[in-house]
Amino acid sequence: MRNLIMGDVHGAFKAMEQCLERSNFDYENDTLIQVGDVTDGYPQVYECVEELLKVKNLIPLKGNHDAWFSEFIKTDLHPYYWTYGGKGTLISYLEHAEKKGRFFATGSGFETSLVPSDIPLSHRTFFASQLPYYIVKKKRCFVHGGFKRDLPFYDQEPHEYYWDRSLWEDAVLFKKNMEKFETSPKFREIYIGHTQTTNWGTDKPLKALNVINVDTGAGHSGRLTIMDIDTKDFWQSDPVTELYPQNYREQTLIEQ
Numbered sequence: 001m002r003n004l005i006m007g008d009v010h011g012a013f014k015a016m017e018q019c020l021e022r023s024n025f026d027y028e029n030d031t032l033i034q035v036g037d038v039t040d041g042y043p044q045v046y047e048c049v050e051e052l053l054k055v056k057n058l059i060p061l062k063g064n065h066d067a068w069f070s071e072f073i074k075t076d077l078h079p080y081y082w083t084y085g086g087k088g089t090l091i092s093y094l095e096h097a098e099k100k101g102r103f104f105a106t107g108s109g110f111e112t113s114l115v116p117s118d119i120p121l122s123h124r125t126f127f128a129s130q131l132p133y134y135i136v137k138k139k140r141c142f143v144h145g146g147f148k149r150d151l152p153f154y155d156q157e158p159h160e161y162y163w164d165r166s167l168w169e170d171a172v173l174f175k176k177n178m179e180k181f182e183t184s185p186k187f188r189e190i191y192i193g194h195t196q197t198t199n200w201g202t203d204k205p206l207k208a209l210n211v212i213n214v215d216t217g218a219g220h221s222g223r224l225t226i227m228d229i230d231t232k233d234f235w236q237s238d239p240v241t242e243l244y245p246q247n248y249r250e251q252t253l254i255e256q
Contacts, residue, residue: 197217
């Protein structure tokens with residue numbers, strides 16, 4: 001049995017398929033930690049969730065885009081009116097609800113005929129089950145965004161775990177300046193997504209001190225990554241712009 005982590009998917013099901021196939025993922029015996037942001041971006045969110053539900057040993061983390069979708073499921077109101085890549089999520093679920101194309105742009109975002117009851121119960125359960133963080137005995141912490149190092153880890157507001165970027169930015173800065181870097185509690189390794197490595201000029205995973213970033217830009221023009229946590233071997237999809245039309249990405253560009 002292997003322990004693997006998958007980066008931010010953002011509706012890129014074709015990339016997910018490639019990663020699972022290229023890593024020879026075992027749906028019955030391997031454990032998959034998915035770092036969040038399954039939604040928003042490319043137009044196959046539905047298919048992504050269906051595939052993740054096939055994984056027997058799945059640890060799903062909550063990303064900020066997933067939190068927005070969860071709010072829609074609970075309230076029938078999307079907090080950002082389906083912007084920041086939400087068009088891709090709309091396209092996916094409207095198609096499977098047989099409401100294909102029932103949305104239109106407004107000044108602030110999109111209006112749509114999609115309602116929470118259009119989301120299958122298994123999908124609603126999936127998003128409700130996503131964790132803010134996951135910690136294992138070997139002092140490994142898995143979290144979508146990060147956390148504030150100057151605050152007690154377990155006392156932080158829930159949104160910090162999927163919104164924080166300071167952990168990664170601090171790790172990069174401290175690595176550059178060769179300064180001491182500590183977290184509380186002291187984790188041996190911290191795995192994150194949320195902040196794409198393409199901002200640092202690479203579509204490969206990056207490590208800064210004990211923080212490992214596996215968001216390799218699948219929501220934009222990078223690749224999706226799946227990594228073996230123990231060996232650090234990783235497998236990647238083709239660039240997502242080769243899997244989906246370029247003009248589609250431009251129309252649904254994720255800005256947060």
